[in-house]
Amino acid sequence: MHGLGRIPSPPDGNDWQLKRFLSAPEVTERFWDIGPILDQGSTPHCVGFSSAGWGNCLPVDDDWQDKDGHAIYRECKVLDGELDGENGSYVRTAAKVLQNRERIDNYAFGSVSDAHRFLLTQGPVVFGIDWYSGMGDPDENGVIRPTGYVAGGHAILAYGADENYCHLQNSWGKSWGNDGCCKISWADLETCFGQWGEAMAAVELPLDAPPQSDSLWARIIRFVKYLWSLL
Secondary structure, three states, rough: OOOOOEEOOOOOOOOOOOOHHOOOOOOOOOOOOOOOEOOOOOOOHHHHHHHHHHHOOOOOOOOOOOHHHHHHHHHHHHHHHOOOOOEEEEEHHHHHHHHHOOOOOOEEEEEEHHHHHHOOOOOOOOEEEEEHHHHHHOOOOOOOOOOOOOEEEEEEEEEEEEEOOEEOOOOOOOOOOOOOOEEEEEEHHHHOOOOOEEEEEOOOOOOOOOOOOOOOOHHHHHHHHHHHHHO
């Protein structure tokens, strides 16, 4: 049994928009070297494991293992206010953990097309997407497709892009997919984004960028608005 566990991040008006940091690609495909294939097992720790996979991927090049994926998840739950929670976490919370660990200066969120351009020009991206029941096993070409029903939310690392596919490193061990990896068409990735999909990337802020505000009351108000939007 493979673990899921990504919860859609509540909308946050203070998030930097990824499109602000994009440059024009000079190539049509690019692949960033990944680290070891991690395995979250049946735990809902995919947010921590996709973040650990991001840390191991060039140009960052850390040396994080399974224990680090679990540790990042636990740090997420501390920030979520649920120290022992086994109900998943938010991609945004993981970004804050990476900031606290001084692995990310700042982060931004964007669309599938933004992520495509970022992968071609700057580095890997962590996706938070709907995971469909038909995506449990890639086909003979390593392709996953969003068929069946939405089985839950999943956080997964995107490390490469070409004209037809986004290339993903999963955290379900080397026996899954193509040595732990798979690919998905850009159109199918849009389907997996659904209403609450997210693409998070590490960015360096422009010198004239205003400071972000993230007070407790601002977070509470954003979370209430998020809950209201689900009614």
